[in-house]
Amino acid sequence: MIPSMSMETHSFSLGVRVAPFVKRTVTVYHVPRLRNLNRTYPAAQCILPQPPLINHSPTLRDICQPHVPTHILQRMEEIGYVMPTDVQREALPHLFSGRDCILHAQTGSGKTLTYLLLIYSIINTLKSSVQALVVVPTRELGMQVTKVARMLAAKPTGVDEEQKSCTVMALLDGGTLRRHKSWLKAEPPTVVVATVGSLCQMLERQIFLLESVRVLIVDEVDFIFNSSKQVSSLRKLLTSYSSCNNRQTVFASASIPQHRRFLHDCVQQKWTKSDVIHIHVSPVEPMPSRLCHRFIICNNKRKLQTLLSLIQSDAPESGIIFVGEQSEKSKKAGNAPSTDLVIDFLKTSYEGPLDIVLLEDDMNFNSRAVSLLEVRKGGGYLLVATDIAARGVDLPEMSHIYNFDLPRTAIDYLHRAGRTCRKPFSDMKCTVTTIIVPEERFVLQKYENELMFNSEELIP
Numbered sequence: 272m273i274p275s276m277s278m279e280t281h282s283f284s285l286g287v288r289v290a291p292f293v294k295r296t297v298t299v300y301h302v303p304r305l306r307n308l309n310r311t312y313p314a315a316q317c318i319l320p321q322p323p324l325i326n327h328s329p330t331l332r333d334i335c336q337p338h339v340p341t342h343i344l345q346r347m348e349e350i351g352y353v354m355p356t357d358v359q360r361e362a363l364p365h366l367f368s369g370r371d372c373i374l375h376a377q378t379g380s381g382k383t384l385t386y387l388l389l390i391y392s393i394i395n396t397l398k399s400s401v402q403a404l405v406v407v408p409t410r411e412l413g414m415q416v417t418k419v420a421r422m423l424a425a426k427p428t429g430v431d432e433e434q435k436s437c438t439v440m441a442l443l444d445g446g447t448l449r450r451h452k453s454w455l456k457a458e459p460p461t462v463v464v465a466t467v468g469s470l471c472q473m474l475e476r477q478i479f480l481l482e483s484v485r486v487l488i489v490d491e492v493d494f495i496f497n498s499s500k501q502v503s504s505l506r507k508l509l510t511s512y513s514s515c516n517n518r519q520t521v522f523a524s525a526s527i528p529q530h531r532r533f534l535h536d537c538v539q540q541k542w543t544k545s546d547v548i549h550i551h552v553s554p555v556e557p558m559p560s561r562l563c564h565r566f567i568i569c570n571n572k573r574k575l576q577t578l579l580s581l582i583q584s585d586a587p588e589s590g591i592i593f594v595g596e597q598s599e600k601s602k603k604a605g606n607a608p609s610t611d612l613v614i615d616f617l618k619t620s621y622e623g624p625l626d627i628v629l630l631e632d633d634m635n636f637n638s639r640a641v642s643l644l645e646v647r648k649g650g651g652y653l654l655v656a657t658d659i660a661a662r663g664v665d666l667p668e669m670s671h672i673y674n675f676d677l678p679r680t681a682i683d684y685l686h687r688a689g690r691t692c693r694k695p696f697s698d699m700k701c702t703v704t705t706i707i708v709p710e711e712r713f714v715l716q717k718y719e720n721e722l723m724f725n726s727e728e729l730i731p
């Protein structure tokens with residue numbers, strides 16, 4: 272059912288009530304013993320969830336001392352990271368003890384800070400070598416992680432003493448590899464944040480060696496394993512790293528399908544040590560509970576109008592409109608991509624205060640960077656994007672997500688939805704609205720079952 276486009280108020284009402292969400296829990300699994308694994312993967316040992324947060328719960332500083340240098344802790348607090356999120360509270364003690372780890376926690380739960388604090392607890396800035404590697408699937412996520420890493424490493428206010436600071440290099444697709452090569456040779460940075468392709472080029476040419484790397488992080492690991500362009504390079508990297516002494520490996524994502532199998536593979540392939548630990552935060556609630564899910568049914572011809580009415584009715588602070596990638600068949604047929612259709616339509620029909628910005632794979636790297644700068648400069652915007660913006664990109668002001676096209680999988684739904692609700696201690700309600708044609712209702716229902724959420728139908 273769709274709202275009538277002549278409707279003056281542009282408001283929608285909700286058809287169905289949602290079931291209350293289950294409580295958040297943290298579960299820690301230790302890897303099952305290999306010899307038991309010939310048939311299926313047995314239940315991993317499970318440590319009972321930690322007691323709920325009470326008033327005297329430890330601060331991030333309490334958890335990080337004495338592992339993380341004081342100036343980093345000072346910077347962390349200056350930035351506003353004082354209390355730990357669930358994943359930070361649960362994972363950091365294990366990480367500081369040297370365990371390899373699979374960090375499996377909701378979108379926006381603070382996995383980046385978790386692994387960066389581990390990195391700062393390990394590196395020695397007096398040594399001139401690459402000591403930490405963070406592997407990411409996209410240039411956009413790489414730029415973001417680099418920014419947070421540099422922010423933490425900057426000198427805190429009021430500290431004058433000169434100490435050798437940590438240098439962070441972004442080695443990302445679309446960058447100038449020649450410049451990076453000279454940098455790596457002349458004065459190796461302490462931390463490298465890299466996309467898999469660029470990293471492997473440097474390693475193959477022996478511009479730097481994995482032997483000096485004390486910690487390897489693979490962020491959005493399931494995405495990289497699923498990417499036909501990236502998976503073989505990642506496997507090669509993990510296999511090379513497995514022969515290094517003194518190593519620690521961390522995999523992070525909000526979605527790790529078949530995580531027991533993955534855990535087993537990690538040990539069997541020696542990508543991790545055998546005592547790797549799986550930190551699974553909120554396993555029964557894969558998405559933030561502050562998220563409200565809605566859907567609206569319309570026919571294909573009315574999708575653009577429906578989108579516009581939704582935006583007018585919601586008046587988002589900022590929103591992302593996710594559009595499916597154009598198929599090869601559609602490209603060959605000379606059709607315009609859906610992103611163009613949506614952008615052109617909004618530019619001519621939307622009269623609200625938000626800027627309209629495009630981010631898609633087919634843009635060149637510079638234009639992609641310009642789009643992200645534009646949305647990060649503050650002020651409201653509507654970002655029309657393909658799934659390139661669905662992984663890891665942190666836009667804390669985002670209040671609304673619109674699925675103009677249904678995501679291809681439940682996991683894609685989870686990551687798109689996860690671009691909202693990104694302030695860990697906020698009460699702000701965020702909304703995900705999916706526009707579907709009648710035949711797609713059962714697919715959305717499947718995602719609801721898989722991800723354990725309820726979606727409310729919008730009725731005019």
Ligand SMILES: Nc1ncnc2c1ncn2[C@@H]1O[C@H](COP(=O)(O)OP(=O)(O)OP(=O)(O)O)[C@@H](O)[C@H]1O
Binds near residue numbers: 378
């Ligand atoms: N302890 C903390 N206190 C306050 N804010 C925090 C804390 N930890 C992280 N944040 C903020 O939470 C937001 C989300 O963090 P982050 O990007 O690390 O999430 P994530 O778990 O990596 O999500 P995704 O799976 O989507 O990549 C960021 O804006 C970050 O600055």
